[in-house]
Amino acid sequence: MAKLTKSDVLHVAKLSKLDLTSPEVEKFQSQLSEVLNYMDELNTLDTDRVLPTSQSTGLENVFRGDDHTNDCLARDIATTNASRSDSSYFVTKGVLKK
Amino acid sequence: MKTKLRPVIGLEVHIEQNTKTKMFCGCPAIHYAVPANTHTCPVCLGLPGALPKANKLAVENILKLGLALGCKINLYSKFDRKHYFYPDLPKGYQITQYEAPFCSAGRWEAPDSPSVNITRIHLEEDTGKLIHKTVGGQKLSLVDFNRSGVPLIELVTGPDFETSEQVTAFLKEIRKIVRHLGISTADMDKGSMRLEANVSVSTTKKLPDYKVELKNINSFKFLAKAVDSEIARQTKLIHEGKRIAQETRGFDEAAGGTLSQRTKEEAKDYRYFPEPDLPPIRLSQEYVTGLKTNLPKSPSETIHELASWGVSWQAATIIVKDRARLNYLYDVRSIDNSVDLKSIANLIVNKNVDKKYKDPNDLLASIVKSAGNLSLEAKQMTKFINEVLIENPKAAEDFRLGKTNVVGFLLGKFMQKSAGRGDPKEVSKRFFDRLK
Ligand SMILES: [Zn+2]
Numbered sequence: 211m212a213k214l215t216k217s218d219v220l221h222v223a224k225l226s227k228l229d230l231t232s233p234e235v236e237k238f239q240s241q242l243s244e245v246l247n248y249m250d251e252l253n254t255l256d257t258d259r260v261l262p263t264s265q266s267t268g269l270e271n272v273f274r275g276d277d278h279t280n281d282c283l284a285r286d287i288a289t290t291n292a293s294r295s296d297s298s299y300f301v302t303k304g305v306l307k308k
Numbered sequence: 309m310k311t312k313l314r315p316v317i318g319l320e321v322h323i324e325q326n327t328k329t330k331m332f333c334g335c336p337a338i339h340y341a342v343p344a345n346t347h348t349c350p351v352c353l354g355l356p357g358a359l360p361k362a363n364k365l366a367v368e369n370i371l372k373l374g375l376a377l378g379c380k381i382n383l384y385s386k387f388d389r390k391h392y393f394y395p396d397l398p399k400g401y402q403i404t405q406y407e408a409p410f411c412s413a414g415r416w417e418a419p420d421s422p423s424v425n426i427t428r429i430h431l432e433e434d435t436g437k438l439i440h441k442t443v444g445g446q447k448l449s450l451v452d453f454n455r456s457g458v459p460l461i462e463l464v465t466g467p468d469f470e471t472s473e474q475v476t477a478f479l480k481e482i483r484k485i486v487r488h489l490g491i492s493t494a495d496m497d498k499g500s501m502r503l504e505a506n507v508s509v510s511t512t513k514k515l516p517d518y519k520v521e522l523k524n525i526n527s528f529k530f531l532a533k534a535v536d537s538e539i540a541r542q543t544k545l546i547h548e549g550k551r552i553a554q555e556t557r558g559f560d561e562a563a564g565g566t567l568s569q570r571t572k573e574e575a576k577d578y579r580y581f582p583e584p585d586l587p588p589i590r591l592s593q594e595y596v597t598g599l600k601t602n603l604p605k606s607p608s609e610t611i612h613e614l615a616s617w618g619v620s621w622q623a624a625t626i627i628v629k630d631r632a633r634l635n636y637l638y639d640v641r642s643i644d645n646s647v648d649l650k651s652i653a654n655l656i657v658n659k660n661v662d663k664k665y666k667d668p669n670d671l672l673a674s675i676v677k678s679a680g681n682l683s684l685e686a687k688q689m690t691k692f693i694n695e696v697l698i699e700n701p702k703a704a705e706d707f708r709l710g711k712t713n714v715v716g717f718l719l720g721k722f723m724q725k726s727a728g729r730g731d732p733k734e735v736s737k738r739f740f741d742r743l744k
Contacts, residue, residue: 225577227393264386264582272587276327276365280334280349288348288453296450298344299439302395304447306440 215241313537313546314510317469318519321482322524323373323492324434324500325366331433332360332403332457332586337435339454340498352433352457352565354398359585362387366459367410367589368599369491370431373461374411375600376485383596385410386588387431390578395451396436404432404462406580408588418481421474425466434458461492467506467515472532472539475505476613479528483629486609490631496526507540509551518554522566534559538566610634614653617641621695625655636662643668647675692725693738707743715739 219239230238244286282288289295294302328335333351350358374381388406414426436456438449463482469475482500483494496500504523508516520538525531538557545552557566606614607628612626614637627633633656640652652671655661665671696718697704706714717740719732 221577225391225393225579256688264584265587267587269587270590272361273364273367274329274334274361276329276363278334279329279336282335282347282349283341283353285345288345288353299450299452300345300395302449302451304440304442305395305438305449 213246214239218242313543315470315672316467316508316510316515316519316534317471317475318467318506319463319465319469319475319479320504320506321463321465322502322504323461323463323482323486323494325369325461326492326500327363327366327369327459329364330457331366331431332461333358335457337458340460342454344450344452346453347454348396348456352398353453354400354456359404360583362586362589362644363459364657366431369459369489370410370429370461371591371596371599372489372493372603373463373486374414374429375596375603376606377411377414377416377429377463378424378487379411379414379429381411381591381596382408383591383593384408384588385591387583387586388580389583390580392578394435395449396438396456398436398453398456402433402435403583403586405430413480416478418477421477422470424468424478427464427466429461429463432460434460453576467508472535473537473669476528476532479503479531481568481607487629487631488604488607488610488634490604491647494530499526502526503528506530507535507538507542509546511546516552518552520552520554520566521556523556523558523569530559530561533561533564534566537564541565612647618648618650619653620650623657626657627653633662636668639668640672640687644672647672650677688726689730689735689738690705692722692730693735693742695725696721697739697742704743712740715743 216235219235219242220230222242223235223238257281284300289300292300294300325337327337329335330347331350333349335347335349335352337347339347348622351360371381385405385408387403389401390404390406391401391689393400409428409430411429412427414429416426434455434457436451436453439450441448441450465478467722469478486492486494486501492500496502503525504521505525506519506521508519510516520533520542522531522538525534534557537559542552556569558569559565560567604610610628611621611624614627615621619627619637627637637649637653637656640647641649652661652675655671655675664675700718700721703714705716715736719736722730722735722739723732
């Protein structure tokens with residue numbers, strides 16, 4: 211049984227800025243559900259004595275001083291991979307509808 | 309039964325830090341009046357593989373603010389990713405703090421206001437800046453990433469205000485403290501201090517189940533107007549028995565009230581998770597205590613100190629807002645603590661002498677000089693010189709015989725007459741000119 215509903219898939223697609231066709235929605239509904247089923251399998255492991263972590267290096271307090279600035283990218287280099295730019299700016303479709 | 313309506317207001321304040329470099333890279337943090345997209349690097353452009361590294365001073369600054377506002381400093385904290393898509397956010401997420409902000413549970417007390425709970429103060433990165441334009445009939449958004457990654461402080465208060473006066477008083481105090489700590493210019497017109505208020509009106513003792521967010525307001529005055537008109541709008545709706553929608557509104561000066569702002573359709577779903585690229589931060593209690601001990605005096609403490617040195621309350625209140633000016637006044641006092649600080653403070657406030665004389669020594673020298681000149685008219689000076697020459701004919705005789713140091717003697721006589729007024733250099737020169 212699929213763990214995710216169609217509207218769950220559409221919600222995730224919206225957050226990812228993806229337009230899905232209805233066959234795709236069905237496909238991802240089952241595929242993403244499988245991922246969650248696998249998580250269920252992992253959840254059967256006993257992790258009572260394992261501390262949660264989001265880090266694997268064991269590092270703490272890695273800082274940079276604020277005393278000097280680094281060289282920046284030249285503007286034409288900075289914008290070079292943009293799908294659209296003018297001489298100064300990255301250019302995108304207007305975000306304001308008005 | 310008629311219930312008493314009670315406005316409930318909470319604040320979110322964003323304060324951009326004035327560090328030299330950005331939060332997670334070494335690009336210059338300054339972005340105001342800088343050519344677009346000239347202060348960027350792979351980190352603040354969100355290019356693949358680029359790794360952030362936290363700015364130590366930016367962390368120290370937020371701790372100072374937290375300590376100044378009586379917050380609990382969390383000795384263990386970390387950064388989190390907040391995900392959303394918007395063109396001003398190149399990575400698709402903002403590095404911020406979610407579960408473990410640096411500062412929480414603070415409290416601000418003022419004599420004529422209810423006390424305000426500081427819910428949290430956390431550190432994050434600023435976004436890029438968007439310019440909206442129509443080119444050839446096409447709506448475009450232009451992105452400048454100079455501001456992307458500038459250290460930003462977010463301060464959140466409890467829903468503890470009831471009037472716009474209380475809100476303004478609190479915000480002005482926050483601005484004063486931030487400037488005093490030297491961690492931000494807090495210029496509203498340059499966007500380095502940004503205000504948001506959550507407003508609702510309660511019909512019971514409890515908090516209402518909705519709130520209206522007032523956003524994009526760039527002055528204390530407009531925020532006060534927005535809060536007042538929003539309270540009036542909601543009160544009217546309640547009297548009419550209508551439901552108030554949870555929404556974001558902006559202030560429209562022309563309309564004289566708040567207007568609904570169309571926000572992004574999707575519900576907020578930021579999918580926060582711990583930032584794996586930044587190791588957590590563990591602070592020692594000694595370090596935090598050290599910061600607290602070295603915290604500069606609070607603005608009101610400083611005003612009292614300046615007043616105890618004779619500076620007028622009014623001048624002290626103005627000078628305290630500007631760290632450079634305050635330091636200047638301290639420097640003047642450390643050079644000469646017998647100097648009339650009241651006059652100097654007034655000269656700083658009214659005549660900008662701190663800008664004219666960058667070096668306080670120069671200011672002191674000029675004051676010694678001009679104090680005499682100003683208080684002695686040219687006519688008076690000529691009169692005293694004449695009198696001294698008539699009364700001391702032998703001195704004039706000596707000068708003609710070559711004893712030019714007699715001018716010092718004449719100057720002394722002059723000063724007796726003028727009661728110490730007059731620029732000694734100039735008076736001496738006048739004697740020379742008359743005698744030779
Ligand atoms: Zn950068």
